[in-house]
Amino acid sequence: MNVIPPRQGLDGGFVDRLRDLLSDRVADSMALREQHSHGEGVADAGLPDLVVFAERNEEVAAVLELCSRFNVPVVPFGAGSSVEGQVAAIRGGISLDLTGMNAILDVSAESLDCRVQAGVTREQLNHELRAQGLFFTVDPGADATIGGMAATRASGTNAVRYGTMRENVLGLTVVTPDGRIIRTGGRARKSSAGLDLTRLYVGSEGTLGIITEIQLRLQGLPEAVVAATCQFDQFEDAVGTVSAALQSGLRVARIELIDEVQMKACIGYSKLTGFAEKPTLFMEFHGSPNGVSEDLSNMEELALSFGAQDFLKAERPEARTRLWTARHNAYHATKWLCPGKNNMGTDACVPISEFAACIMETKEDILKSGMVAPIVGHVGDGNFHLGIMHDPADAEETARADELAARVSERAIRFGGTCSGEHGIGLHKMRFMEAEHGEALDVMRAIKAALDPLGIMNPGKMLPQGKGV
Incomplete structure (x- = not known):
C-alpha cells in the first residue's frame, strides 16, 4: 500500500x-x-x-x-x-x-416507490425496474447518479408530465457535516409533520450534507408510447407551436425544441437521416392507445397550423430510442460542430406565458453576438439551454461567451423566471442569486451557517458571501 x-x-x-x-x-x-x-x-x-x-x-x-x-x-x-x-x-x-454506493435497496411495485443508494445511475435503475413494469421518470439526458440528481434538483425531458426531482423524491438519508445519519421524509405521499427537510436538501448541491440514500416515486410503464417530430422554416413558428400546445392543455410527456444550429450538429454527430437543418420539435406521448392517438392528432393539427412540415411518428422502440439518443447527445454534437472549442452550457427557465418572448429575444442576442450557441430545451416547462462554443485559449472569445451566458440569466430573471431551471448554481451562477432571491438570500445563508457552522461542505458554492462574511 x-x-x-x-x-x-x-x-x-x-x-x-x-x-x-x-x-x-x-x-x-x-x-x-x-x-x-x-x-x-x-x-x-x-x-x-x-x-x-x-x-x-x-x-x-x-x-x-x-x-x-x-x-x-x-x-x-x-x-x-x-x-x-x-x-x-x-x-x-x-x-x-459515492459511485461505490450503487445498490438498489428496495422496490415496491404496489406502492410505486423504491429506495436506492446515491451512486445508482438513472439507466441502471430503469434497467432494473423494467422487468416489473415500472420506470423512474426524471431524465436529464446524462446517465447521472440519483444522488447527484437529487443534490442539483435535476429535471429533464419528462418534466412537463412527470415533474422534476423535487416532485419525485419522497425521502432521503443524509449525513450531516458532523457525522450524524438522519432520515427525512418517508414513503407516505403526503405529510404535514414538521419542517420539510427533504425539500431543503434536494437542490442543496452538497452544501448542507451528503445525500446517501433516496426514496423515489415511480410510475408504471405506459401502455402506449409514440414519438413524433416536425420541422419548421422559422424558429418563431416552432416556438409558437410550443406555446400554443402548452396553453391549450395538450397531454404531452416530452416536448423538446431544437434550433437549426443544434439540428445541424445532431444530424452530423448522430448520423440522423431524413431531417433538414431546421428548427425541430421532438415530442413523445404516453397513455392508452386511443388516448395517444387522439393526442397525436391534436398536436399534428396544431403544428400544421403553424407551418410545420413532415409530421413524422415513431412507434417502434428502436426508432424512438434513436431519436432520443440524438437529442441526448446534443452536448457532444455541439462540440463536434466546433472542434477544439469548449461548450459553455447554460440554462434558464421562465413562466410559460413569457417563454416565446424570452427565447426569441435570446435568439436575437445570439445572432448579434456572433457566437455559435445552439438552443435546445425541455420547453414543456419553459426551460431552455444554450451551448456557447468558445476557445478557452482565446480570452476575448471566452469573455464574450461568458457575457452571453450572463445575459441569458439576467433576461430570465427579468421575465419572472430563474437563472437555472436544472443545472443548478455551483460556481458560475452565484452572481445572479441576489437578483433572483433578494433578502431571502440572507435566510439561505443563515440555514447554511446553522447546519454547517464550520463551512466544510462544498465551500464556495451556490451561496455568495454576504456583507461582512
Whole structure:
C-alpha cells in the first residue's frame, strides 16, 4: 500500500486516521485527483488533496466526523456530469466519491416507490425496474447518479408530465457535516409533520450534507408510447407551436425544441437521416392507445397550423430510442460542430406565458453576438439551454461567451423566471442569486451557517458571501 503523504492544508494525523478508516480507498494519485477536480461544461477546476471512496452510510458518517474535527473541506462526487462547477474542490480537501454506493435497496411495485443508494445511475435503475413494469421518470439526458440528481434538483425531458426531482423524491438519508445519519421524509405521499427537510436538501448541491440514500416515486410503464417530430422554416413558428400546445392543455410527456444550429450538429454527430437543418420539435406521448392517438392528432393539427412540415411518428422502440439518443447527445454534437472549442452550457427557465418572448429575444442576442450557441430545451416547462462554443485559449472569445451566458440569466430573471431551471448554481451562477432571491438570500445563508457552522461542505458554492462574511 502506498503511504499518502500529508499535503498543504491537510494535517498528517487526519490523513493517517482517514487511511485507518478506508485503507486503499483513500487515493492521492494525480490522475484521480484531476478526474475529480471538475465536471462538464466549465473550464474551472479545483484539485482535491485526496479522493475518498465510500461504500456505506457509516463510512460517510465517519469521514465527515473526521473532516469536521480537522476542519477539512468535503466535496461530494457522483458521475461528474454537473455543468456549473459543483464538483470542483476550489479549497482543496477531499473529494468524496459515492459511485461505490450503487445498490438498489428496495422496490415496491404496489406502492410505486423504491429506495436506492446515491451512486445508482438513472439507466441502471430503469434497467432494473423494467422487468416489473415500472420506470423512474426524471431524465436529464446524462446517465447521472440519483444522488447527484437529487443534490442539483435535476429535471429533464419528462418534466412537463412527470415533474422534476423535487416532485419525485419522497425521502432521503443524509449525513450531516458532523457525522450524524438522519432520515427525512418517508414513503407516505403526503405529510404535514414538521419542517420539510427533504425539500431543503434536494437542490442543496452538497452544501448542507451528503445525500446517501433516496426514496423515489415511480410510475408504471405506459401502455402506449409514440414519438413524433416536425420541422419548421422559422424558429418563431416552432416556438409558437410550443406555446400554443402548452396553453391549450395538450397531454404531452416530452416536448423538446431544437434550433437549426443544434439540428445541424445532431444530424452530423448522430448520423440522423431524413431531417433538414431546421428548427425541430421532438415530442413523445404516453397513455392508452386511443388516448395517444387522439393526442397525436391534436398536436399534428396544431403544428400544421403553424407551418410545420413532415409530421413524422415513431412507434417502434428502436426508432424512438434513436431519436432520443440524438437529442441526448446534443452536448457532444455541439462540440463536434466546433472542434477544439469548449461548450459553455447554460440554462434558464421562465413562466410559460413569457417563454416565446424570452427565447426569441435570446435568439436575437445570439445572432448579434456572433457566437455559435445552439438552443435546445425541455420547453414543456419553459426551460431552455444554450451551448456557447468558445476557445478557452482565446480570452476575448471566452469573455464574450461568458457575457452571453450572463445575459441569458439576467433576461430570465427579468421575465419572472430563474437563472437555472436544472443545472443548478455551483460556481458560475452565484452572481445572479441576489437578483433572483433578494433578502431571502440572507435566510439561505443563515440555514447554511446553522447546519454547517464550520463551512466544510462544498465551500464556495451556490451561496455568495454576504456583507461582512
